Amino acid sequence: MASMPSLKSREIKIVHNMPISKTLPFWEGLKQGKVLATKCKKCETLYFPPSADCPNCLSSDMEWIELSDEAEIETFTHVVIRPTSFQQYKPYTVAIGRLKEGVKVLAWLTGFKLSQIKVGMKVKLTAKITPEGNPTYAFTPFEEK
């Protein structure tokens, strides 16, 4: 039925401007090589991804904390079929790793062959800038310099 008659809709291009005022230290921190989380000054709950407000005690008095760089992989996948806006990349691996502070991080896992990746392995959490200039963070092997 793929060749059924159809009308093309009018074209629109959508780009959203997503506010980051309240988490700006996080995005700036990535540029300086740091991965930051927020900690509620009142109830001491740690948030990653960082949160400007604490849903636990409803305080908005937060401090910025630099996270440790060692993560234990809890799970992973290798994304072969990619969405439209990621077509320019080669297939990539995404993992979720737990830090010693108790929070978990979801990020790309680079520098390993798929067959080398195991649940429970230790990897390094690294802040970085993508080739397009976007601040991000990734898991990498510890020996990578």
Next chain:
Amino acid sequence: MRKVAIIGVGNSKFGNRNDVNLTELAFEAVKPALEDAGIVAKDVEFMALGSVGAGAWYAELLPAVVAAEYCGLTGIGLVRCEAACASGSAAFLSAYSVVASGQAEIAMALGVEKMREVDTSTAMEWIGRAGYYIWEFHNFGLTFPAYYALYASAHMAKYDTTEEDLALVAVKNHKYGAMNPLAHFQKKITVDEVLSSMVISYPLKLYDCCPMTDGSAAIILASEEKTKELGIDTPIWVAGIGYSSGTANLSRRKNYVGLETSVLASKRAFKAAHVTPDQVDVAEVHDCFTIAEIMAYEDVGFCKKGEGAKLIREGQTEIGGKIPVNIDGGLKAKGHPIGTTGCSMIYELTKQLREETIQKSRQAPLKNYIGLAHNVGGTGHYCYVTILRR
């Protein structure tokens, strides 16, 4: 709260439905549902629509309004419910609540989805954004298969679930899909075909994934008084509904071997219906991916945590087994028109409980006349469990 019965159901042919637009597709479910109930459109007082892709994978932005006009429902109360892939169940809850609370005598839950007005990678993009866009999509490009693949890797690592076990789910659901004339895929497959299909997001392969499907389903609900007044032969009663939700960020979940939202929604539904898992005769569970069906066995309570793979290996979820699951083909073979699925699960259970499945070969044996629908939205972001009783 009043007792509420399902008095009419309709389900369109599922598949690549480029022969119809959104509203024409809705009509294919609304018409048979009205005829099944023996009522006309003006008898319906409220309609809740489950549909997700408005303005994204299909062009219309107000699908409840355009579908209502096309089906002759203009003037009644309307709402669109969004609970991702559980939108159909959210619409069902909305329509049920309107009747149970006494605000209406007859209400409709409608699901309609057109997923193929855009190309596949654009659809993958939209569905991949259906998590926490800024934290888990923007920089990392997760897709819907990738989210569930994270669960598959963890389940395989902890419980020694294998890729062959996952394949058995696809083989079972295709077997029943081949017996269902409404199904998107009506073709049996083998374990070898699943294992040799292309990797979509490791460890999930093409045949571990549900297709992008167009389809609609409509359910008409009525009060006990109205059901009697209309002389409905075999009303199917809503015994209990449970619901819950999970964190938007997958990184904030406790583990990746099950969906906490499924566990909570199931417990609530069983409690509301005064039913236990072993009393269920036939179940529809959310098998958007093969791993999702195995986790659902465990999370709903058809087996212990970690024993889902054993259930499929032993054939316990086929007709003749302990609990037949997805014997309409499931999302995997019948197809998964996202906002429609919840209503389509209710359609199938209603047909099963009335003992009027189109093909008798896939009629579940009924002992207690109890059916269960487990409908997950996103990757454990929403969950609705609906228990029906004849």
